[in-house]
Amino acid sequence: KGTELGHRGLSSLIAWHRRAYGLQPGDRTTLVASPGFDASVWETWAPLTSGAEVHIPARDVVLAPAALLKWMAEHGITVSFLPTPLAEAVLSETLPAGLRLRALLTGGDRLRRRPAEGLPFVLVNHYGPTESTVVATAGPVAPAGERAPDLGQPIANTRVYILDRALRPVPFGVAGELCLAGEGLARGYRNRPDLTAERFVPDPFDLLGQGGRLYRTGDLARRRLSGEIEFLGRVDHQVKIRGNRIELGEVEASLAALPDVEACVAVARPDDRGEDRLVAYVVPKAGRSLDVPALRSLLEIRLPAAMIPAVFVVLPALPLDPNGKIDRRALPEPTAPVRADFTPPRTPLEEEVARIWCEILGAGRVGVDDSFWDLGGHSLLATRVLARLADTFGVDVPLQALFQAPTLGAFSTAVGQAVLGSLSEDEIRSVFDLEEEVS
DSSP states (O other): OEOOHHHHHHHHHHHHHHHHTTOOOEEEEEESSSSSSSSHHHHHHHTTTTOOEOOOOOOHHTOOOHHHHEEEEEEOOOOEEEEEEHHHHHHOOOOTTOOOOOOEEEEEOOOOOOOTTOOSSSEEEOOOGGGGGGOSSSEEEEEEOSSOOOOOOOOOTEEEEOOOOOOOOOOOOOEEEEEEETTOOOOTTTHHHHHHHHHHHEETOOOTOOOOOEEEEEEEEEEETTEEEEEEEEEEEEETTTEEEEEHHHHHHHHHHTTTTEEEEEEEETTTSOEEEEEEEEEEOOOOOHHHHHHHHHHHHOOGGSSOSEEEEEEEEEEEEETTBBBBGOOOOOOOOOOTOOOOOOOHHHHHHHEEEEHHHHSSOOOTTTTTTTTTTTTTHHHHHHHHHHHHSSSOOTHHHHHHHHHHHHHHHHHHHHHHHHHHHHHHHHHHHHHHHHO
């Protein structure tokens, strides 16, 4: 969609930026965003109207965080804006000698990383849709903190409201839709009067009746008692899996808080049966590896069972689009995990249970040490497994057995015990007599 913006909003943004970051003719800034990304307008005009220099790195330099930092040191860069995924990658690198950077600005995606103690520059998080001239809020990010960084405070000439569906303010700490008003609002969408009327609505807080408008961002947020605005995710990023409404942003926030996770994204994707399942893509921190069962166990402490991803995909890095944002469409299709130490079923009972698992989970093969949950199982599929076992063996195996013995080998043992428990003394004796004759 094309968004029509006026010079007035850009002028207001530039004036705020120059004051906030003290731009002077001696500053050297960067232009990293492509011309198709609205941040490029901000990166270009704020320094040029201050008499500062704008330096443009080559694309191969931008895509290599270590090389980008070295380039910044060589060019004496003092202020730089980097899209969120790129800024997070830069924060993981060793700073080169001679770096003059005093402010690293970021925005465009959800910031989950805080800077290390003692950095020579300040990290500032920005939030803003194109419909509000690039930036609506900003705030410095402190090194310490258990939560993901907040969105900060509204910039000059911008008002932020957290509202319910009826456009009424919600209390502090309560989630609502983030709505914007002020000088930066766009005129609307080019040749889209229907969409413009849906997203740009009359401002209910325009008490003077001057025709003020409000932009409904579609973002979920809440205002903390400190006044900071906490981003919670997208209204349209809620998914429904097995009857449960799940906020993907909440799953991602819990994943990002785990010690060995560098970056992550959660999506809903159909399995081989066409049923939606929650898939988590995770990137380990440099020099570390990720143990998927351990990840799952840690998430079970933080999240209800319905919000635990069915599948974890470990990647060296998340795919980015040309604007430096996470490209969800480029995420690879999850595949069933293949164990290097695969052990095939050893007994007829294990073979039968494995066959049932393969049919219900859509797995190509199941080994003795494979876990039902790691193969994409969930409580609904577990009940189908138990129903098939009841039809096959005539026994009722409790659901708790799959939680206590999730591997094929251990669960088959539990099934065998249930079968033996259902037999009479004569039937058990005949079974053992038969085994003695065979031996």
